[in-house]
Amino acid sequence: MKELQDLARKLLNDGTVKVVIGYEEGARGVRPAFITDAKQAGKLIFDKRCVQNLAAYLNPRRKQVAQLGTPAVVVKGCDARAVAGLIREKQIERDKVVIIAVRCGGVLENPETDSELTSETVSVRCGGCDVREPKLHDHLVGELPPAPPVNNHREEQIAALKKLSSADRWSYWTEQLSRCIRCHACREACPMCFCVQCTAEKTQPQWIDPSATPRANRAWQTMRVLHQAGRCVDCLECERACPEHIPLGLLARYVADSVERRFDYKACEDPAVAAPLGVYKTNDDEEFIR
């Protein structure tokens, strides 16, 4: 942590950045920090409660953050994939952000508990993590902790879903999505949802009804998760944000698995590697055309 704090202090003092976006201790646990004064750099922390993906604050639509000036952002490996995505899709320029990557040994599914990392308490996204030492960075800080325990809950959920008939899967998701109130918190919290005008907000034509009805909820969530296909970094911000506790991360992961199978691709840290649904290749698999 001292390494991180010293680095932040230096970057602010020498004017490289105007704000360091990291994590700090709030009254109720870890929360995002926006350090603009080098004297406050001591507030920065990093531990297993640092769940939130801070890449969302790099979204150019966040005017109040953009106004602060050139940012440095503290990222775990999974978060770095989101930063790579924003660079890949030309939302930010690589040389306009300083990436402070932290070596990570996993985060808690429920950071409020501040418990030990076990296979029960670790986040479902940490299993099989291959970016504990992130590759996309300007600075790499921290000691490399041991690999996180594996939480198989997500794999079990996906396996169970795959066993269902498609009619039963349809019923399952209709029921889960019936709680959706169309607040779009999932979209706002997602680092990869940066569209200035979301498809769901277009009125000419009205592709998707804005009301919280079963058909509109299904349309909204399936559209969003398909727009995320190949781009979603499995940070689970959507699920954390959802006030109705809908398992949105499960839906996103289900689609990500599909993308991996079909295109042999996972959202990665290299901005130069194009996401499969973002490029056209003449040898794209066309087995779905019959």
Next chain:
Amino acid sequence: MTHRFLSHASLTALVAELVAAKTRVIAPVRAQDDPEQVDYRPIHKLEDAALGVRLTRGSLKEFFLPPTEVLLHYKQTKEGVEIREVPTEAPPQVILGSTPCDAAALEVVDKVMGWDYRDELWFGRRAASTIVSLLCTAMDSTCFCTATGLGPDSFRGSDALLVPVEGGYLANVITPKGEALLQKYAEADESMKASAEAAQGEARQKEEKNLAAIPPEFSAWLATNFDNPIWKTIALRCHGCGACAGVCPTCHCFDIVDEHDTADEGVRRRNWDSCQTSKFTLHASGHNPRQSQSERFRQRIQHKFSIYPSRFAEILCTGCGRCTRACPGGMDLPKLLDELMTLAKSEAKSSEPKGSSL
């Protein structure tokens, strides 16, 4: 106001009778996705309920102002358009075990729903509901009902308030509706008042630790500090996601949209909406009076703690703390209010505005 004793057995029987009579009974129920949490849901018997466990994740709002609600049905015909009205009378419902903050919120929102134009869809559901709240003892550090002038034993908005005592509950019967509901199953009994009041006092003391009372001058300070530099830094971590508005018992802002069911028929609906979304105030011309989250968050605080009070003499907040619990970005309303109130007090002494340390 009278007192009655309601035993657990009697409450079980009361719920059974209501359910048999097709009255919807809503109570806190353990959540399917996380049994540690509770949500307000319809129950079929008292055992389904988890009373007094902790604050529910969502508020009572959805049972009075649904997330989506049909305002009218229309049908295009050769002659023109036919409108089919929606009923404003609602089927009877009993809310059991609500927290006083949620019951009070309904009375607070009544003010805007009755402002000059009477919203019969809201008041139809209000008239059809009997609300039996439960003394709140499961407060955590996030809630602050006492700061908004309420308390864990507040009567506002409730038809009866139950206080757990030995063998059951002491029912404070507040309204004729409460009397009508309880008189068959609960005997008049003033004997347990003292022990109930002790429990109430204890709960109030615990809650008061969380946030000092919001002073009446706060509303005016907010109005004159619209341009205070603190607004630029206080909401940097806010995503503008609107989750806070979804879980908030007093947030009531809505959108009105038309939807086709077929080419000729459809509905006009009103849907939950939130001032935190970027499109809330977007004009057709592309002009947006609230361009960034700083302005939008300012609106949230101003509306709840200054604008609504100046119109209706009510704070549009009952201190339930859900916004803070739900926020994925770490926003913390009681801490924020504390900072703003401290700033207001200090500026009353000096005239130099300060930036936020939050």
Next chain:
Amino acid sequence: MNIYQPHLMRIREITDETVDTRTLKLEFQDSKVAEEFQFSAGQFGEYSVFGEGESTFCIASPPTRTGYIECSFKASGKVTLALRRLAVGDTLGFRGPYGNHFPIEEMKGHSAVFIAGGIGLAPVRCAILNVLDLRGQFKDVTIIYGARTVGDLVYKRELEEWAKRSDLKLCLAVDPGGETPDWKGLVARIPTAVEQAVSTAEDTFAVICGPPIMIKFTLPVLAKLGFPGERIYTTLENRMKCGLGKCGRCNIGPTYVCKDGPVFTAAQIRELPQEF
């Protein structure tokens, strides 16, 4: 019937004011409503195309003319484009009248200056016609109206009628470059036209509507002439949905445009937070 339910209206007449601005003359399908309907100049309504949605416009016809109401709009979004697709005889919905109104009663016995730019003439036209229908109750009436080009001038029918009257002063203007070879009016922006056409603020009310930039540069001209902020009336728009104070959308600080407006004095606007 709940408060969100509209009256059914039939389109009696359609007038294309300019290439993109259209006026609809509407009559209530329910004869009882038609007979009882009353409103004041400056009030607005929610006009809807069933299946598309509602849109907010002022009532552009005066309360002195009964049996119909008019609205004028530019097709810019989903609902207004749908309104443009309607034909004479088609049905639409109307909720209203909402909001406050111009101080026609207080203006009686005094003079009035009406200033408008572009489609801003719509709410002002309502006030002008209200005054002209009761002409004897007012002293001097001056109308200053302009647009970017001759083609952008709306209510050309009324402009011709007003030009023929001797009991009012009409000053029409187009922006430099917007004139046609046969243009007989002024070639000047509104602030300049006001300077030329208005000589005194004494005993006079000013009503002004138009693009924000026009208002911004005309208000100092009026101030210089001696109009106090309390005697300059304008309208504010904001994004609206319910139109009746419940949906929480249209407020500027503690002021709700749908309840405390849409008519405001310049003095009131000066007190508002700059969030509009």
